[in-house]
Amino acid sequence: MQTLFDALSLGSLYALGALGIALIFGVMRLVNFAHGDVISFSVFALLWPSTDAVALVFAGDLPWFLLIPFVLLMGAGLSVLCELIIFRRFRGANPATMMIASFALGFVIRYFLLMLFSSRPKSISLLPALSQPVEILGARIPLLQVITIVATIAILFALTAFLKRTRFGLEMRAAAENFTMARMLGVRANRVIMGAFALSGALAAAIGLILASQTGTADIQMGGAVMLMAFIATVIGGLGSLPGAVLAGFLLGAASVVMQTLLPIDARPFRDAFVYGAVILVLIFRPQGLIAAPGTKERV
Template sequence: MEYFVQQTINALSVGGEYALLALGLAIVFSIMNLVNFAHGELITLGGYAMLFSAAWFVSDPIYLLPICVLAATGAAILFERVAFRPVRNAPETTGLLTAFGVSIVVQNALLIFVATRPKPVPIPDWMQGTIQIAGLHLPMVQVLETSCTVVAATGLILLLTKTNLGLAMRAAAKDFTVVRLMGIKADRVILGAFAVSGFLAGLAAVFILARRGAVDPMMGFSPVLKAFVACVLGGFGSLLGAAVGGLSLGMLEVLLQATLPSEVAGFRDAIVFLLVGAVLIWRPTGLLGKRVELGDKE
């Protein structure tokens, strides 16, 4: 029983992490058709912000957590201004390749100016421990991550349904031109989308760092690749699809982790991707993607 609950909360926390990242990708994609390849670098930059503030002025690791989230949000806004504005109305592939370039630039800049080897980041001790709930010992990180995902998802729903900015963002996903005709500034909507995606990436970064305890320039790639796959699995551009895709991918991963014999455990990621590929052959537009005929306007 305890094993089952532990694995469930593990699956929920991994799935939640992917869902946070996938939601950030989907919100940007739905508004400006940009596949943000540099999303992983938001995690990396959040981690490095923790590293530097710990070295310079922060003594209590608890303050590092908001710094990480703020840094990721700031980096997302910065990327938008510097790199993605020139390709705003370009075809999808152009934006994707630009973001790919940004990601390579950031990774290599960190390689040049910081270090090639992983560096340890201080994490509050209480995050590393376990917590006792109803007689069960559960890792603190996983419990926190699961609840954080729920809170963040609720917040996102409130933002999207109760505020003007959220309404504009949802409308922009359908037809940006009409939103601008209503007198809403395009820059503000896009900035909002990037800020939200950076915030969610920062949240995920906190938990990713709490697990690994160290930063290195390539650390953002693997989680974001999973988030991409989650987006494709759920149906690209759909927010609900991103959340469902992220959760199911995380659960599948934990399930395989728990059941695969040790000699094939190394192939886990390959098996996960192949299974997702099989799902996509069955439903090329993803689990929740709608089959849109060419030329249709929703």
């Protein structure tokens, strides 16, 4: 029971991350390595710049109904800014170039944060009320886990509705499926891409919020680990396929938790080797991903 919740909550993080990467990949074939740094940035947006050991809280003390939109806005804002200043210049560049450009951008964001905040991890108490255990079906589960899972499901539903019901969503789906065709049919490319960046940034911020309230730490490298897993999830889910990304995110989370639970103590430190081995297996048997997105087939 508890293991199920552990798996779901970790999976939620990866799923949200994978979704953020898949959204952008869908519309512009960009594997965005700056995603992890957007996660870190939205957390640091809660603090005043200072290099002291003690964090000076800035927006972190806002009541939750202001705090959450604030963080989401910061993430979305930064993401859109990146697209306006940088990625707009890389339309049509080959994927490797864009990948390295996004990596360089992430590098810039990370060291910008480092200059302002120093490399020392900062501690913040975000939404402390969530650090309480609750009783569900006989298991004592941290409230935050429950909220993480519920929030992820809510986000997924909202996003599905948005993509299915609104005109903007329709345009975005069309663009993801066949970008050139969609443009010919009158989809405004820049607007759609910007929308994708905004959504992706907001998703990154949501991860940042969950991570920060779970770990109580703001660290300039905090986004990295999640982003890597999310990135892998995006690929095994089928690049560009949003449902695939979500599914793979949950699977990765589950694989990680299950292996931690089942492996004998001596093998446990090697957990990630097993997880990555599983990733290779999945790729070999389903190179197009679990749910292959149309229009992303590799030549040969």
